[in-house]
Amino acid sequence: MNKYNQNLxxxxxxxxxxxxxxxxCDFNSxxxxxININDWIQSYKNQLFAMKDELIxxxxxxxxxxxxxxxxxxxxxMPLKIVESIMDLSKEIFGFKKDIEITLEANPSSYENKKFIKFKQIGINRVSIGAQSLNNNYLKFLGRLHNIKDINIALNDASEIFENISVDLIYAFYGQKIHDWTNELESLLNTYNLQHLSLxxxxxxxxxxxxKDHKNGKIKLIDNDIAAKFYEISNKILNNYEFIKYEVSNYAKKGFKCKHNLNYWNSGNWIGVGPGAYGRLWSLGENKSRIEYQNFKNPKTWLFKNLKQSEFERVTKLNSKISDIDTLTMGLRLFDGIKISMIKNLSIINFKSLKELENKKIISFKDETLKVNKKHMIKLNSILDFLINP
Ligand SMILES: C[S@@+](CC[C@H](N)C(=O)[O-])C[C@H]1O[C@@H](n2cnc3c(N)ncnc32)[C@H](O)[C@@H]1O
Ligand code: SF4
Incomplete structure (x- = not known):
């Protein structure tokens, strides 16, 4: 295990x-x-204490x-009282690093300005705003409840309160025009001082x-070559605005990479609380293996199961092959690539495929670091299929 994942x-x-x-959306939403606010606080609390025991x-x-x-x-x-209680409890139990990054996802139609101010006061120092599109027709297609005006209000409010703002956008879908997309992107970047973008x-x-719509022929899939064009042009625009592309879908101004997600991609230790959340810890016993803690997915089941004392749906000791494949899959998402020393058993890699990909300049392997070359990142899934031994 490298030093990184022991530390974060x-x-x-x-x-x-x-x-x-x-x-x-297929998220657990x-x-x-x-809801009963006090019950929710109690279940989060029991989970936080249970995870402290697991860490010890x-x-x-x-x-x-x-x-x-x-x-x-x-x-x-989220009711403020719940956010506040989780913040207080986690500070009390775990303590915060001086430069802790605390992000909250916000929807342009589901927040109030006063709440943003409160969030800031209780310690949230980064917001991720789910704009998804800056075109009203596309917002409608994506089934969003907000429009461009709501996005502008949310971003103006956020800009007055937070110094670290990220925006999520969805793009490259059938029917979307490239010039509509580039206009959206450029107008967003010209209007707001953003630190981070997830595209x-x-x-x-x-x-x-x-x-279902796709099965019934109501929605078509975008052609791969067109999707690749969307990707390339987005990279160029973001580069012009001094955003560093550091992961398949993520771009940051200097000093503003998302530390939280980096910890996932670097296979660090994390705790997950709440319905469907999962956490992963490196067990520092003799056989340095990884343990996954999976919570009940259904909100009511999760609430009920954790109300008296914490209960996970599943705790799994990941076998070393699965763990290595996960480490490689996550690590290769990063433009800095992955230190090969993070993989315990190199037999998961097909070295013949690796050589072939290297010869074709699709991946590079230098200074003990394996990385996918920028241009080919969009094909990451097929690269992984080719690279990893079944
Ligand atoms: C947890 S979700 C949503 C956070 C927030 N509720 C929202 O909708 O803005 C995180 C992000 O994943 C992205 N996302 C979700 N489903 C997606 C899909 N099927 N294709 C592409 N992006 C998706 C969206 O950009 C979304 O903001
Ligand atoms: S608001 Fe966000 S999490 Fe909720 S359904 Fe839509 S995309 Fe999913």
Whole structure:
């Protein structure tokens, strides 16, 4: 294990509710329902204490949180009292590093300005705003409840309060015009001083409304070559605005890479609390293996199961092959690549394929670091299929 993943400790907090369910979304998100705030606080609390015990059990220094991420669902809908209690408790139990990064995902239609101010006061120092598109027709297609005006209000408010703002956008879907997309991107970057952008190409996920629509012929898939063009042009634009592309879909101004997500991609230690959240810890016993803690996915089941004392749906000791494949898959998402020393058993890699990819300049292997060359990042999944031994 490298030094990195021994050092960082992250906390992911899942909030499972949204105002409505978007047709493309397969996240653990459910339409708002009436909740008992104190019960929710109690279940989060029991989970946080249980994870402290797990950290101690696995000999991991638990007194230093580096990052917290409130994700969802729509965490900007979270009752303040719950966010505040989680912040207080996690500070009390784990302690915060001086430069801790604390992110909260916000929807342009699901927040109030006053709430942003409060979030800042209780310690949130980074917001990730789910704009998704800056074109009203495309917002409608994506089933979003907000329009461009709402996005502008949210970004103006956020800009007055936060110094670290990220925006999520979805692009490269059938029917989207490249020049519409480049206009959206450029107007966003010309208008706001953003520190981070996540640009996701639309994927059609099983179980979503879009999946059904696609099966019924109502939605078509974008051609791979066109998707690649969308990707290339986005990279160029972001580069012109001094954003560093550091992961398949993520771009940051200097000094603003998302520390929390970097910890996932670098296979670090993290705790996950809330419905469906999972955490992963390196057990520092003799056989340095990885343990995964999986929470109950259904919000009511999770709430009920954790109310008296914490209960996970599953705790799995990952076998070393699965763990190595995961480390490689996550690490290769990063433009800096992965130190080969992070993989315990190199037999997961097909070295004949590796040579072939190297010869074709698709990947490079230098200074003990394996990385996918920038231009080919969009084909990461097929590269991994080719590279990893079945
Ligand atoms: C947890 S989700 C949503 C956070 C927040 N509720 C929102 O909708 O803005 C995180 C991000 O994943 C992206 N996403 C979700 N489903 C996607 C899909 N099928 N294809 C591409 N991007 C997707 C969206 O950009 C979204 O902002
Ligand atoms: S995309 Fe965001 S708002 Fe839409 S259902 Fe998923 S989590 Fe909720």
């Amino acid at each position: 400790l992250s906390l992911y907090v899942h909030w499972p509710y949204c105002e409505s369910k978007c047709p493309y 459910h339409v708002n329902e009436k 059990e696995n000999n991991i220094n638990f007194r230093h949180l580096d990052t917290i991420f409130f994700g969802g669902g729509t965490p900007s809908l 996701y190409q639309l994927t059609i996920e099983e179980g979503t409304k879009f999946f």
